[in-house]
Amino acid sequence: MTQWKKDWTPNPETFRRFLSWLDEGVDTGGEEYLEMRRRLARYFERRNCLSPDDLADETLNRVARKLEEKGEIVGASPAHYCYIVAKFVLLEFVRRADGNLTSLDENPVASRVVAGLAIPPQPEQDTVARERLFACLEQCLGKLPPDDREMILEYYRGEQRAKIKRRSELAARLGLTPNALSIRACRIRGKLEICVSACAVQT
């Protein structure tokens, strides 16, 4: 897999300073870091990178290192600076994707060729996997606070056209703006997805 600048890792003090810089004066207890990592990973994923999580970590590592070396980063907000560094990481990734092809003549293994059968793409889920995922979802929903559970089930329920009206009513009932409700639903769903994913791997 891609070789990155693994020779540097932040020490606890550097990492604490990095978290504080990302927080921009508001202590989020690491939430901002996790959110930035999620956004970066999604960015690399949309850009068709093979290991989006690794690239997100590499980006944050580089930013932390720069902060350590310079003492401060000026001229850009933390989020915008992370994006600038992420663009460079992406460019490097694309360049490093070169290579790795040799001719058949160069390797004796290539004298034996067993061709695989081409088929169109198909869903990989089988019934067992679906049932396991369903059980995990039930389990993870059960771990949510009741208010969050009822909210998220109500928010994502039904067909797209019917959702708009229901969400508007739900926001009014909860005393939230539609935008605040949307963000809250996204946060809860994100946690739920992580919980279900972890549960599915374990079982």
Add this chain to the structure above:
Amino acid sequence: MTSADKQEFNDQLLIRYLLGSLPEQEAERLDELSISDDAFAWRLSAVENDLVDSYARGELSGDDLAQFKKSYLSSPKRWQKVQFAEALRSFEAKAATQATQESTARSSGPKEGTSKDSSPGRWFAVPRLALQWGFAASALGMLLAAGYLLIENTRLRKQTLEAQGRHAAFDQPEQELQRQLNDQRAANAEMGKELDRLRESQPSLDQVKALSALLLPPTRGAGRLPTLSVPQGTNLVVLLLMLEADDFPEYRVSLKDPAANQIVWHSASLKADSNGAEKTVSVSFPAYMLRQQNYVLELSGVPASGRAEFISGYPVRVVIR
């Protein structure tokens, strides 16, 4: 970027961005916002969740559906989101079925002590506040001396609602079955077209012109120009992917177009071959699928039980001669 600028990003534009259909310059603009702008990032997440839910519910169609299958589903993490959405939809369907069954059961005889119910239906309760207001309104009505008429009216309304509930209990499974049947028909039709296309394009064995090459693991041979020269008239391309370790009983390989973020071909399950210490996975696919551009062959390991795990990507540049 001001908030006024952000207004131009309607949901349809964000969907095109998520599906990889936007021009590069515009996509870059949204890339930046997706990281640096909190409001935009959350909105993008919300639109993505709804997009995935729409796919899971069979609500996507036309270009959106085609692009979703080609582009969005090319990433293992996105697959996970789709699987989650499908589980959520199943949960909702099961809850709705149970709710209507319980409603039917209650109408034939009320039961006490259901607090330990663990079915999904219990999480879709009618808001308690609404019921309280309903009772209060009834009481006020009685105090205004129209008690008898109101009680009679309430009784009739309740009967109507119960009848509607029983009707819904019969309707819901039928609708669900109909939906599943339609989904299955659509999938069959799509599969049939693909098979026809493959049959038409299949050359006879004595006419096959095959090209083969070996791809090393991505950590080796860095810096070397990855070129696969495909002569005109080649029918079949056979590629050997060398493994760093043979850790899985089976493997799968996807041929991905990184520029379009699309998987253009997907192998069946494959077993690794060994020649001494060398382990390889061999795949073959029709040459007509290749264009003069870069591709990535994504190798996934399939464990004895559980989901396939992404192992590595083997980039290759194709030159048509």
